[in-house]
Amino acid sequence: MLKENVPSVHFYDQDFVDVYDRTWIWLHELWKKGTPENDVTGSYLSYEGQETFHQYNTCLSSFFLVYSNQSYSAFNLLDYFYEKQEPSGAIRGEYSIEDGTAVLTPQNPEGVHPPLFPYVEFNIFHKVGNKKRLKEVVPVLELYMAWLEETFKQENGLYAVPEEATMTYNMVREKVGYYVDFNTQVAVSALFMSAIGDILNDKELSFRYKRQYFSLKTRINSLMWNTEEKFYFNLRQDESPIKVKTIGAYWTLLAEIPNEDKAARLINLLKDPEGFGTDNPFPTIAANEPDFSEDGNGYRGSVIPAFTFMVIKGLEQYKEYEFARECAIRHLYFLLDTLHPDGTDKGDVYEAYLPNKEGPAKWADNPSFPRKRFIPMVGLSTLALMIENIIGLSISLPRKTVDWIMPTLEAMGIEDLSLKRNLITILSNKNTRGWEIRLESEKLYYFTIDILDQKKKKTLPIPSGKCSMLIDKL
Numbered sequence: 001m002l003k004e005n006v007p008s009v010h011f012y013d014q015d016f017v018d019v020y021d022r023t024w025i026w027l028h029e030l031w032k033k034g035t036p037e038n039d040v041t042g043s044y045l046s047y048e049g050q051e052t053f054h055q056y057n058t059c060l061s062s063f064f065l066v067y068s069n070q071s072y073s074a075f076n077l078l079d080y081f082y083e084k085q086e087p088s089g090a091i092r093g094e095y096s097i098e099d100g101t102a103v104l105t106p107q108n109p110e111g112v113h114p115p116l117f118p119y120v121e122f123n124i125f126h127k128v129g130n131k132k133r134l135k136e137v138v139p140v141l142e143l144y145m146a147w148l149e150e151t152f153k154q155e156n157g158l159y160a161v162p163e164e165a166t167m168t169y170n171m172v173r174e175k176v177g178y179y180v181d182f183n184t185q186v187a188v189s190a191l192f193m194s195a196i197g198d199i200l201n202d203k204e205l206s207f208r209y210k211r212q213y214f215s216l217k218t219r220i221n222s223l224m225w226n227t228e229e230k231f232y233f234n235l236r237q238d239e240s241p242i243k244v245k246t247i248g249a250y251w252t253l254l255a256e257i258p259n260e261d262k263a264a265r266l267i268n269l270l271k272d273p274e275g276f277g278t279d280n281p282f283p284t285i286a287a288n289e290p291d292f293s294e295d296g297n298g299y300r301g302s303v304i305p306a307f308t309f310m311v312i313k314g315l316e317q318y319k320e321y322e323f324a325r326e327c328a329i330r331h332l333y334f335l336l337d338t339l340h341p342d343g344t345d346k347g348d349v350y351e352a353y354l355p356n357k358e359g360p361a362k363w364a365d366n367p368s369f370p371r372k373r374f375i376p377m378v379g380l381s382t383l384a385l386m387i388e389n390i391i392g393l394s395i396s397l398p399r400k401t402v403d404w405i406m407p408t409l410e411a412m413g414i415e416d417l418s419l420k421r422n423l424i425t426i427l428s429n430k431n432t433r434g435w436e437i438r439l440e441s442e443k444l445y446y447f448t449i450d451i452l453d454q455k456k457k458k459t460l461p462i463p464s465g466k467c468s469m470l471i472d473k474l
Contacts, residue, residue, distance in 0.1 A: 005071040007417040009386060010427055012410055015336050016386065019349075023382040024068075026349075027375055031072060039083070039100040042076040047374055052094040052103050055081055056167050057376040059116040060306055064383035066127035069418035074124055075133075078117070082140045089147030091117075093165075108164035114185050115148055117141055118192040125199065129397035129420050134196055138205070141193060145209075148186060156239065157219040159183050167306075170365075171284055171299040172244050173291065177237035180224050181248030187216040187255045199398075217257050225258075230265045232258075245269070245286035247276065247307045253314025263318050270311065271323070278303070278355035280334040281327040282311050287355070295354065296361025298369060302352040303331070303361070309380040312389055321392075322407040322452060328381075328389040334358055335381055351377040387414065393426070395419070402426065403448040409435050409471065419445060424462075435471040449474070 006024050011017050030047060034040025040053070045061050058077040065074035084102070085091050093113030094103040104111045118141050125134055152159040158178045163169070166179050190213035197206030224232045226241050232249040233241035250266065252258055258266060269275035269286070276282040284299040284307065285292055296302030308331050315324040337358035339347045352361035352370035363369040387393055391412050394403040397419050404426065413427035425440040426447070437449065439462050448459040451471065458474045 006068050007387075008415040009391060009413075010415065011386075011391065011412045015340075016332060016390065019332075019336060019339065019382050020386050023349075023375065023379055026373060027068075027072065027379065030373075030375055034076070034080075037099055038095075038097055040076065040080050042073060044077045044080075045072070045375060047371065047376065049368075049371070050097055052097055053077060053080060054376075055091065055093045055113040056116070059114070059120045060309075060380060061376045062120045062124060063309070064379040066124055067383060067387055067417070069416070070128070074128075078120065081117075082137065085140055085143065088150075089143035089145075090151075091144055091147075105164065108162050110151060110165075112148070112152070112161055112165045114165070114167060114182065115144070115189045116185060117144060118189040118196060122192040122195055122199075125196075126396045126398060131199070131398070134200060138196065138200070138202075141189075141196075142205075145189060145193065145212075148189075154178075156223065157215060158223065158235075159186055160237075166248065168246070168248060168284070169299045170297075170363075171246055171248070172234060172242060174236070174242050174244075176234045176242060177239070178224070178235040179248065180220065180232045180234050181246075181251045183216065183220055183224070184248075184251035184255050184257060187213055187220065187257065188251065190216065191255055213255075217255070220252065220257055221262075225262065230262070231269070232266075244289055244291070245275070247282055247284045247304075247311065250276075250282070250307075250311045250314055253317055254310060256317050260318075267315070267318065267320060267323070270315075270327075276311075279330070279357070280353055280355050281331055282308055283355040294356060296352060296363065298361075298363035298366060301355050301361075302363075302370070303334070303355050304352050305331075305377040305381045309385060312385065321405050325389050325392065325407055328385040332381055332385065332390065335378075348372050349378045349382070350374065393417075400445040401448065402445060403450065405450045406452065408453045409451060413437075419443075433470055436468050437471065438466070438468045440466045 009017055009020050030045055031043055032046045033043050062074040065072050081091050084095060092102040092111035096103055102111055121137055152161050154160050159182055160178055161182050166182050190209045193209035194206045194213060223239055226233050231245055232252055233243055235241060271277045274288040275286045278287055280303045283301045283303055291300045293301040312324045312328055334353055339349055341347045350360040350370040350372055351374035354361055360370050392405045411429050415425045416423050422443040427438045429436055441462050441464055443464050445462050446459060447462045450457045456474050
């Protein structure tokens, strides 16, 4: 029954397909209904040992829940956080699962989390196509962005938040005044708020946030880029750089902050085994940092699916499609080797992995790390990266477009993916006539095939019903 409700994937390595299918089953088992006590309307994705509703995990989960053919809503918990917004605009990072009260700590008194709501809503819009929702959430997002600025923006134009706000925990030992990842996440939010303004044809909204984006982009480039090391660093309170290369710097790719020269240097470091190019890409700190640990040691060398996903999305912004796909495949192989280890050991999936061999990461000071079967992280790899980067599909429901970027021709595809009320199937196979792409749809949409190694790119209207195309004829 479950497989009929979500899209099926086809890939030449059946293990990839199996873990994709298995993730939907795990997700189904963890899907819970809200209660009158905790104020959640509808159902949500839980995890073992859950004590709070977690803003960051909710945002991450939305990137794969959008592929559930609306069997599992990406909206319920997002709306829960929006409904909790205070008159100041504040939306706290965590609320009790028991009674819905905000959970604040001395380490993070404002309860701020990575500000990803605008990015999330933009992504959901292109996968689900609900323009009415965008109009409804914009006032919430504007108030939230104003609260971030009022509460955390400093005189130098950067945002200062506690370490707990970045979800990077023990990554850097020295006290940080300004985090490159948080500041870039605000820039990401401003960039996508501007894009939402364009979608809604609201020129004032678009211009206002474009101006905020460029202002923050300028400050990140002028204050956080180090010309000696050719890298974006966290800063001390006095704006001097803390020269530890962290994965947080790669949010800048997603926000399109580096120019081509800076981006090339950052991307080269992703390919360098002494940098972030470990066998399992990408560790939380560079492999040549003194604090780097082959065991992960929490956030000092572990590979965290959320960061791997973020880096891959940043690589797409700079059209590094082949490298992005290669990294997604390498990462998923490590996940599979940890799920199916050699010998008699029983494997599973985790929220963090070792950088250079199979197995979950370790953290001596935190025995509960990494969490087993933590689907808000795992689903980014096994579902979102599987569809978007390993198979290579990019979908925009409002534009009625499906782009298929294939580094090389392989037997793969997707079956029964919902484009609103339109189920589509796209499969590539080789037969006696050569490579053929079979398509099936209930309604018209526009399909772009881009085969990178053959330099073939073609956009065609796909009519309702079944049809096929021969690659040699393109």
